[in-house]
Amino acid sequence: MKGSCWLYFPEDDCPFYRVTVFSNYSPNNCPQKEAKLKTLQVADPSLNAQADLKSEKEGPYWSLMLEVCQSKMRPVDEPNLIKDSLKGLINTQMIEPNAEIVSIYHRKFDHGYPTPSLERESQLKTLLPALQEKYGIWSRGRFGSYRYEVANQDHSCMIGVEAVDNILFGTPEMTLNEADWVNGGPKQCLLCCATVPVIHILAQ
Incomplete structure (x- = not known):
């Protein structure tokens, strides 16, 4: 799984x-190899009797985040979710049955994604401009603009930058309004017609 x-x-x-695989983003996303930690359990609990669960041992360590979707249409056995997830990691060959687990963290988000619908776009084209014109509200971000296709962290940051530029200079909000272009391949420079002061920052 390297890379x-x-x-x-x-x-x-x-x-x-x-x-x-969080540890592939940065080695700082898991304990350093020299850190001595106790094993909570092995991935397959039936092998716990063979494991040393008392001693603190060095790594190496790696970190995984699992995402589970839950709804009325897709129920989840919450009391057994961690056990089922570890079994799933074994089934998918992400970990071995005797893998030593040193930390488990579980958190539930009731709402994690804006869910598109057939009526969404026509409603947003009415609601977002109305909020701006009537109340001076630029409703942006994952749930503010309710566009899943531009709801990643990088999109959300850029939507914020472009909202400020739109407020100050009237420049178009490309990330919000042009998802296909933003999520496509290499971009060509677009010239935006607005009077914008140029600020040069010099740094050593």
């Missing part, structure tokens, strides 16, 4: 749909 950032799992033998 992998995240992997998707459409299989039925695991509760998660995506695994992010």
